[in-house]
Amino acid sequence: MDKKFFKELVNNLEQSQEKKDTSYFEYFKSISTLSVALIGLLIGLKASPIPNQEAKVAFLITIILIGLCILFSLATRFYEITSYKKAVDVRKQHILKYIENPSENNLQIDNLNKHWLYKFCEIATFVCLLLSILSLISYVYFLEF
16 A cells, blocks of 8 residues: 555544534534523523422522533533543553554554443433423423413
């Protein structure tokens, strides 16, 4: 295989991974921002006083779920820092291996696996967001009917 062509393939792979990571973290950034705005809006515009017990419970559950959504999305965004730190460590190891034996270690590929906690936070973000929307709908239902 031609080294120039191979280098181009590796560069394209790195660019693709960088774009994927950027869009992934921007997506969770927008979820965090929208959730914070929604919680502020809900608290600012809530009915005063809330007329019945079911609506009060639904409102409380909505606020709790949106708060959890914010927390989990921020934890998922923290993975960005962790993954960059892991990437730096892996690249350092590649350099050290290459220095030890350049002929054997001229191609080094590693996969940065996501910790189970970050996978859980990612899923929990969507679950809490979905449940908060359903809870908000029930709040409006109990408030109006």
